[in-house]
Amino acid sequence: MTGLHHLSELPEFDGREDNTLRHMRVQELVGETEYVWAIQDDENVSTRAPLPAWMARIIEMRVCKFVTDHDSWNTTIQKREAAGQSLTKSQKARYDAWKASCCERLVFNKRRQTLVQEVKQVNRDCIAIELNLSEDPCELQVAASSGKWYRLVLLDCQASSEKSAAVPEMLDQAVDKESLQMDNDAAASGAEEEGNERELTEAAIQEQAAQRHALEGGENLDQPDNWLVLADSDEDIEQFGVPGAVSKVKSFNLRPAWCTLEKQGLTDLPRHVVGCSISCHSTSQQWQAFYPGCKSGMSCSWGKTSHRSECEAILRCVRAVLEGHVRANPKDSVWKRQLGKVLKAEASKSF
Incomplete structure (x- = not known):
């Protein structure tokens, strides 16, 4: 596991892409510059499309939580290694579960501009994406319903008073409600009861x-x-x-x-x-x-x-x-x- 700094401790972003997450902090408007999340098709910068603020905000929170969890696990692993020990059986199980959850599906309602929490709330206004989180920014990715993956990048741009709330065309695809229901049923059947x-x-x-x-x-x-x-x-x-x-x-x-x-x-x-x-x-x-x-x-x-x-x-x-x-x-x-x-x-x- 490579080192990963908490977002709150990252130095100023200078507009250049780097090989660590230290340039992923989102800043307030500074002068005439602002920082926005965008997607692009692999390394083709001409395909970059900014995410609407309401959508980017939710994704940013997921990134923040991943960074915090990553730092916590990294500290635990280093402490155990310093003591000549590996993770305990229960720690290893939780760590493996955390790694497996680094790719998650998010469903958004475009009209309400909110995150959808339940399958029954899915309607024709909804889209679904897959978000892949990683300690390597080059591996931060977003996939559309079609299965096509796009890189998730943070850019510094010229500030503009015109903010679009529209979802990028490559992500604006209908949700497969049937597959969402199947995933939901599978998760429910695999969950264990926790007391009363x-x-x-x-x-x-x-x-x-x-x-x-x-x-x-x-x-x-x-x-x-x-x-x-x-x-x-x-x-x-x-x-x-x-x-x-x-x-x-x-x-x-x-x-x-x-x-x-x-x-x-x-x-x-x-x-x-x-x-x-x-x-x-x-x-x-x-x-x-x-x-x-x-x-x-x-x-x-x-x-x-x-x-x-x-x-x-x-x-x-x-x-x-x-x-x-x-x-x-x-x-x-x-x-x-x-x-x-x-x-x-x-x-x-x-x-």
Whole structure:
């Protein structure tokens, strides 16, 4: 494994391609220059096509997480080697699983300009890509539905006030929903149950609660009376210390306020940090954020006597997380930039 620096510690990008990831940091506009993600057909620079910002932002977050995970595994391996030991059996299994996940499929809704989390949300507005992550920037690739691979590159360009939200033509291909469903079924059948915790989508939780309440003769419910925590399959949600019943969700796509902010790129969180997440309790109309070592300002309610909208409550929690992360990682320009974006949105209420 070759050395790989964290994005927050990379030196300034000078416009030249290099053989390490040290030139992959995305910067703010500097003078009349900006940095954008683009794809190109192999080494043919004449085929370069920039990715729209809403799509590039999601891909950039995947790159950031890969870099963090890579650094973590590299440190672990070096420490074990220094002690004359190799990875333990369980560490090796997790490491192999991580390497196998470096190529992932992402589905985007072009009209909503968001990442699609569930197969049932796929429609004619959606496209799918394969993203291949690597410590070698020359191996960063994106594939269209047709299977054609393109290099993913970071470029410095002349800044322009005109920003296109269109997907490059070579990636703008219809999704094969049947194959997505097959992949989803295969992943579901291979997943193991983890105790009594249920990892459900909000839609499934809502449906179960509504059906249960209807059988009891009650009225239909909008949401079950429990906390919904944004969490991955292997995350231990007990660490968050949420009171009452808790369910994991992969998305808050049924909350209109969240979707509104997500479309504007205002809900991104440094989820690569263990212990970072956000939760919602619809009954008490409260959002709760989590970040290691942070306590102040992590909870915010909306409606009722607060006279605060749900969007405002979400943004306040997101800001608290980003402020905590920037304090802990002052060199992380990626999330410092995201914090500035959230602060600007809060001040102008442009949501």
